[in-house]
Amino acid sequence: MEVPILKQGEVLIATFQAALSDADLEHLRRGLVQQVVRFRSRGVIVDVTAMDVMDSFASRTLREISHMIRLRGAETVIVGIQPEVAFAMVQLGLTLEGVATALDLEEGLAYLIEKFKNID
């Protein structure tokens, strides 16, 4: 299952459509890093609103995405984690430490714009 990556100015937006397999997640990770390089993006939003399960693999992939993109000088924010999913994640011990999170797409964009301003 392909994850569409949308370019919106300096920001890339990846929206998870439904349940993703490990292969899909890895594909997404590679794709995002490549596109950040290609478009010289300053920020990435990963929208996981549609994800109903976030297990250790998905969580680790999100962390890797965030860290690799930071190495490219850009910021990542994960948006749309559902309340039940967040509860299950902390039970599992998955807290996405060091990764920025926001309520939804709108909040994620506001977060990135704020970040860019502080850098400029």
Add this chain to the structure above:
Amino acid sequence: MSKREITSRDSEARGGPAVEIVRSEAPSELLRELVAHLRQNRTLLREEWVVRISETRLLTAMTKEEIFAEATSVYDSYVEALETEAFEALQAYARNLSERIIPRGVETHEVVGIVLLLRDVLARSLFAKYQTDFKKLNRILDAYEPAANRIANTVAVGFVQERERVIRQQQEAIRELSTPVLQVRERLLILPIIGVIDPQRARQLTEQLLRGIRTNRAKVVVIDITGVAAMDVTVANHLVQTVEASRLLGATVIVTGLSPEIAQTLVTIGVDLGKMNTVGDLQGGIEQAERLLGYKVVTLAEPRQA
């Protein structure tokens, strides 16, 4: 009435006239005779029952008049259940009775007790009536006992179920009351926790807060634990999890009301408070929350950046 069919088939199979005579007194017929007896002696038996109730010190929460009124209804429902062998009406009455007497503190043993007393009072009157005809007495009791036991069972179960329903309802009400998620400013929630936190409550609290963050689009949450009675390692871990889960939804949590004693205990047992943003009291917590929110508003409103 499958029972009667079996009986008649049975008697056909045996065929003999002697058997027929015995079988003519089918259980239902015996019950009818029994019911007629109980109706005739209603006043007397009911009176005796009420006397036995007060002698045994049951239903002490109720007045004599109330006991008499209930006794009359129970007696009539009881006889009706014996007659019709239908227990729905009695069941409904038992539930209704329970609903009325549970708030007055009537206990399970009292309700079971009075029904068993009635069973015994009625059985004794049957002994008295049929004492000269032992065989008949036996047959009458054969018909009476299963029905009487079923009645006792029905009433007891009805009472216990009603009690459980009331308890469940109260528990839910208490839980709802004890975890209010309050919105004090736009995007700012306050969760004052009072009392004892067990794992079940901790979970409910977290789920309610997470839903609250989503519906109110909260950026900052102040959790005030001034009213928390005791904090052990389990409760502390729940609190840490709540803070972490809130962050996954993009909200910052400030914990207030952590007393020096509790803080000391937590450090001693090795709870990592480093992940928690703590402020002395609720007032200070709200002030910091407003700074967090306000800081953002100011920078975004900066015209040069537009």
Add this chain to the structure above:
Amino acid sequence: MAINSDQDIVAARQKGRALATELGFTTGDATLIATAISELARNIVSYARKGEISLKMVHGSSRQGILIIASDSGPGIRDIRQAMRDGFSTSGSLGLGLPGVRRLMDEFEISSEPSQGTIVRVKKWKQ
């Protein structure tokens, strides 16, 4: 349900959620159950390559629940106690798998023989 690939992990957790919802679990509990299945299936794929997951409805004295059995005939776990400690892993993952699953569920049982395989049985009761 046979678990042979990462596609099967997704299918298993989707089935688990569907069954949990059908049994009347809350969305929150259904999410915990689906997440636990995902982790158990992932362990099978990463350590044993193939195995099975079965889901059953169970009856307690006064409540209903769901039983998940994850079994494989892979290399097994040498030291279960160590595997149940947070942070332990032999395949370079986060190593939160088993202790995390135990926290998600109400009951947890594991048996494992080196080079024979592993069976994990977990239950969640309806509240």
